[in-house]
Amino acid sequence: MSTIAQTTGGADPRGTQPRTDPRAWLGLAIMSLPVLLVAMDFSVLYLAIPTITDQLEPTAAEQLWIVDIYGFLIAGLLITMGNIGDRFGRRKILLSGATLFGLASVIAAFAPNPEVLIGARALMGVGGATLLPASLSLISNMFPNLRHRSLAIGVWTACFAGGSAVGPVIGGVVLHHFWWGSIFLLNVPILLVLLVLAPRFVPEYRSGTTDPFDVLGVVLSLLGILPLVYAIKHLAADGVDAVGIVSAVIGVVAIVAFIRQQRSAKHPLLQINLFRLPAFTSAIMAALTCMMTLGALSYLTGIYLQSVLGRDVLAAALAGVPMAVAVAVFSLGASRISSLLGTRGAFVTALLFAAVGNLGLLGLGTDTPLWIYLAATTVAGVGYGIVFSLVSEVAVASAPPERAGAASGISETSFELGTSLGLALIGSLATLVFRGNSDGRDFSDTLGETLRHATQLGSDQGGDLAQTARTAFVDGLHVAVGTSAGILVVMAAVIAVVLRRRQAR
Template identity: 45%
Template sequence: MISTSTKASRKEWVGLGVLTVPALLVSMDLSVLFMAAPRISAELEPSAGQLLWIMDIYGFLMAGLLITMGTLGDRIGRRRLLMLGAAAFGGASLLAAVSTGPEMLILARALLGVGGATLAPSTLALIRNMFRDDVQRRTAVAVWTAAFGAGVPIGSIIGGLLVEHFWWGSVFLINIPVMALLLILAPLLLPEHSDPHPGRFDLLGAALSMAAILACIWGLKKLAEDGPAAWPFVAIAAGTAMGYLFVRRQRAAVQPLIDLRLFRRPAFSAAIGSNVVLTVASAGVSMLVVQHLQLVLGYRPFVAALWMVPMVGMTMAGIVVGTVIVRRLRPGFVIGAGLASAAVGFGLLTQLEADDTVGAILTGYSVLGFGMGMVITLAYNLVVATAPPRKAGAAAALNETGTELGGALGIAFLGSIATAVYERDITAALPADLPAGAADAVGSTLGEALGTAEQLPGHLAGPVVQAATTAFTNGINAAAVVGAGLLAVSAVVAAVALRGVRIDDDHSGGQGH
């Protein structure tokens, strides 16, 4: 049993500060290009498909490699993999910053994804080994989670500031000094941990896991972007089949990449499940909220990113509250309460109207953020605490992979619901004398509707804008209804599944120590 009397020293807490910075940067790089995309389009002149790959290939490769890199870190040493990843991340950042063409930038973003896949599970796994005391580990995981969760909105804000004052490549240069500092401090402050009996590395299993995740995420993202089509469904089916083969191989392997027996533990499976469900709901609505701020309320992208700060603040508050009250309450109750709070936030968004002020949408979104904060830090903590220390990297990678899949599924699922409602409602609300060509364009997306309205005479433009913004808001309402129901059911399931789990239980059962 892990001793609860082994307190971390000042060195471990300083080391935690070192580990939170790469977690923040990995998350930031998912969004830092949002503000730079127009400049990149103007200077590098990528095709529409190339621009999409520039934006997406980082997240694709990171998601696909998380399981492989998490397991690799358990085998060769988490600090060693962290340092290799830091060097790769810094080098790829420099390559991205000086890219002279879209192909070069796509390659750099792909290398950044590879580096990012090494950093996220390594940092969380090292925290598992550095903080043996239950209370200290929860605090450390909460700090790490706050940094990782804040990265996406901070990335948008910093990206906007840099692009306004420098050239687009500056959004990548901020990574280089941080990674250099990590390479200097890691050997001084971070311990090395690895599995003493790793066995052979399963290359075929690693390939199957990567192919399954990449195929599923690509298919889900294409469904969200382009709507129903044959190839996305083929990709999802192929990814599911490869995932099935991967699971079969892991069950039969003597030294599997992932010990599937971990899912028999209620704390492990319920924590990952809660995190996935929350990500499904929050990712889908986040996409819609950002569009509402920009297209319905008329804020430019940088200002819209600033309006995300209150939600981030509420998420941090939820992390603090969840970390504190779990000392007195069982984690099942806290996670259930957090999911229920997030459901309430969705419930508020079901009442949103097109002419509401920014306060209306931020109120519901912030309540959702508070519930997210309560859940994610405890979910991460349960995942790493439940797994044997020698498998902490693989466990952390599983949770991160679930988050990536949940995000892609949420955008595709809730985005499709919102789109269907938009297309249904706008068709019935358009002026009868609107030209057929304009009606077709207006019925596609809100962005196209607003662009088309600018070309119409005044007596048509106003009704078209009103119809489009109302239809889009109705889509948010419908997606929020589904999200609220999903989270409410998950709150009950998590509370029941975790009812017998205490935060200071020995979940690892002493295996593998």
């Protein structure tokens, strides 16, 4: 057992709030480690994809699966793993997930082909799905003082937002010195620290509930998400065919069945009724939208910086620092912005900042000065940082107290699912434009493959093919960020109307 008790007794000097054991802050620092890792591993591959493409030669579909199978499994299993932690012990599931995450990271580091790497990333997703809900739910037990608990949740959120933003930077620096698999080995020593220290400084907790698992809900949710995303990628890469259509139909039917089943289930995986709350729905949709657009932006610009502008991986990583700093700083300062502008004003302002940043990327070309990229992504980072910090607070606060746990799980799921949907939907849109703008030339599935083919041709023919491919990729990037900006503006307008109506009641 932990040396920290669940400190529910004792009052602070004012006699109004129970005290927090000072060692709980060390426990929070320890639990922040897996949060950083899980968030980083969403984005750490963005700058590594060109190198992985050269080494493992994945197809366009395999390339996207390498990046986003991790996020889809996390999103699909988060609420389930949260329920398992409640029953069998949150610290126990935290340590089990960390062990699986570490072992899968080692497999990924030495993957000999795309199939093994995709499988390892899938196992990392299963492990990551245990780490996030376990760490966040333990905070409520470790911090009985409401003010301290609010600060602890803020730190947790900042770690998640900052980890997602800093992932490409760290990945780029590591790739500059070592081979691509080293980005996964970074996880191992950090997880070892967690495994050694958590039993001492993180308390165990279990709810003792005997409610049955919603196994059917888990199956239907995954059966809906994965085939539908596969269909989107397949149709973007290969055009309309029977495989794409059948996969899409299976996904849509399963999602409809999932929603119907959740409405009638006695112990549902997803609390559908929470979406009747305007503030809750606004927060979830804002998280989903921002993670979609940020995921696509980070993935596509990582390729742009290296394969179009010709920057090495270290230069590309350093170019991501301003946005990472903006996300972290404004995530921590979001509460002050919310107090000045109100929740509605903060959400709308943040979404518009993110939209303006995406629109700024329309100025990118095949030989654009780097400052345009830096300015646009920094502005976008301001907006994303504010939204990330507000979402968890607003989603949980808007739900009834007895549903706060379910609201937290849905909030986390929206972050993970948003990243993966962005890569699948907006990333596939960019791929479709890239291949459609080939001007009859022999383009491969990806820009990296096309450039590699160009080097095998003569200087005149190869140079012409490479320039056409880079221009086509920039065209796809423009369509992607323009679409992202439009989605963000629409979401800002929807939230402005929905929350205004709520305040008027």
